[in-house]
Amino acid sequence: MKAPLVTILDDEPAIRSMLSDALEEAGFRTMAFSRATEFEAAIRQTKPDVCLVDLSLPDRDGLTLVHRLALEQGATVIIISGRAQVQDRVTGLELGADDYIIKPFDPAEVVARIRARLRRDAPAPQTGDTARFNGWTAHFARYALEDETGVETPFSHAEGEVLRLFLERPKRLISRQAMQEALGGAAGDSFDRAMDVRISRLRTKLREDPKNPRLIKTIYGAGYIFLGDVNWG
CATH class of the missing domain: 3.40.50.2300 (Response regulator)
Structure with a gap:
């Protein structure tokens, strides 16, 4: 290797x-x-x-x-x-x-x-490079989101880290501190703002209503929760 x-x-x-x-x-x-x-x-x-x-x-x-x-x-x-x-x-x-x-x-x-x-x-042992959820397929090997019609939208490595974190922990509250510990980087305003931007971009790529997102919910003062049903492999 x-x-x-x-x-x-x-x-x-x-x-x-x-x-x-x-x-x-x-x-x-x-x-x-x-x-x-x-x-x-x-x-x-x-x-x-x-x-x-x-x-x-x-x-x-x-x-x-x-x-x-x-x-x-x-x-x-x-x-x-x-x-x-x-x-x-x-x-x-x-x-x-x-x-x-x-x-x-x-x-x-x-x-x-x-x-x-x-x-x-490195991929977590229980997951792979492909995840399916609510009509979407996330291809982590090639950094692309595919919709039900086969249309693909690229996402960045950093956006992919956040998406993988959500897909590995569906329907569980993920606090800002947990995100910082999982993704690395110094805690503080710069990390929080970077996360806000990445989550906003993921919502846009998932065609979410910014005022009422269905998949990535903000729990104010606590963190985020991903509400989709996820299947890996």
Whole structure:
């Protein structure tokens, strides 16, 4: 079995070298790029398990790239950036990033976060890659929701994490704290806002009435509950 592949996109040679050395020593395979165009050409040929993406790129807007990666590639996306403002972190998570690491950082922390993300991404033993519920089929292997007529709508890796959490715990209250513990990330306003955005997008893709959703119910002050009947496999 091949070691997980981590792609590194950063225009600073010292950071690319530092991350590559730390990750390879930890047993990962790596590919490093200084420009988004080279990175995008490479991932058309191979699928990374984790993408480390700097936001300050010389040839592309990093946030736009993160959003496209999260929606189309299905890889875990971790932002590495010198932008430490809360709004930057919130925006990155809202656009689909799975984690946000602020420069300067210890490469050992990056390795630990990648390992933690990959452990969370591993399918739970009792579930698989396909779940059926209320006329919908969720295909987690290809990050798509299929309706009864066969029309598919893509969802991001981050949205898929939330959807899987709901589908694995149907008709059970899931508190904000439980979501934070299951999905990772620091608790606080940025996590709460990112969850609100992801749940809102899932409701839109499930064609829910935002004023009266049938499947994903908000229990104010307590959390969320998924009311569908779910069958895996």
